[in-house]
Amino acid sequence: MSFKKLIQPLKDSLKNKGFNEPIGVQKLILSKIKGGANLFCIAPKDSGKTTSIVLSVIQKLKGKAFEDAPRVLIFVKDKQAALDLELEFNAFLRGTDLRIYTAYDQKNIDQQRDDIYDGVDVVIATPKRLNRIFYLNGINLNKLQMCIVEDADFLFRNNNFAEVTRTPESIGRCQYLVFAEHFDKRFERWQDSFMFNSEVVTYQKD
Structure with missing residues (x-):
């Protein structure tokens, strides 16, 4: 998918940053994501995965x-990854009114619940904190259109895989995107449960 098919605010932001066409893995996945596919995107660091997330989300929500x-x-x-991704979003939000919110363990959970209740469009969260907020009835997942895991290699530490697996049990139809440097065989459980007909896209740098 060329950048010409993106909404105008994204095209303006990309032009200001000097990006004229998709790079790396973006050439393989942006059109698939726009089409609604469930994807496992397997690609090395600095290949464009994070920017792909940001562009795809803003495009999906039409800004x-x-x-x-x-x-x-x-x-x-973790907290740092949440804050880093929020910064990445902020770099592309000009001309939109999307509300991005981060939820992580070091933040007051009652404040987080209240903030989310007030209205947000995108929640960036650590698995344990998201589930705690959910079980406190602090977040409505019924309107989710996309559920994404960034740098999913972290899932196989500290019970994170089980924490994330709980979420699809609480939501309806949704597009799932998993970004990682390696495809772990445990992802096959998701292919058999909620990521039906998912595609594994692998990109290697030249």
Whole structure:
């Protein structure tokens, strides 16, 4: 997919940053994501995975805030990863009114619950904190359109895989995207449960 098919605010941001066409893994996956496919994107570091997430999410939501319940949930490994991804989003939000929110363990959970209740479009969260907020009835997942895992290699530490696996049990139809440097055989459980007909896209740098 060329950048010409993106919404105008994204095209403006990309032009200002000097990007004229997709790079690396973006050439393989942007059109597939736009088409609604469930994907495992396997690619090395610095190949364009994170920017692919940001562009795809903003494009999917058409750059516009809507109601109160989040429409995109992104799992990350820790506080720093959440803050880094939020910064990446902020670099592309000009001309949109999307509300990005981070939820991680070091933040007051009651404050997080209240903030999310007030209305957000994208929640970037660590698995354990997201599940705690959910079980406190602090987040409505019924409107989710996309559920994403960034740098999914972290899932196989500290019970994170089980924490993330719980989430699809609580939501309806949704697009699932998993970004990682390696495909772990444990992902096959997701292919058999909620990531039906998913495609594994592998990219290697030249």
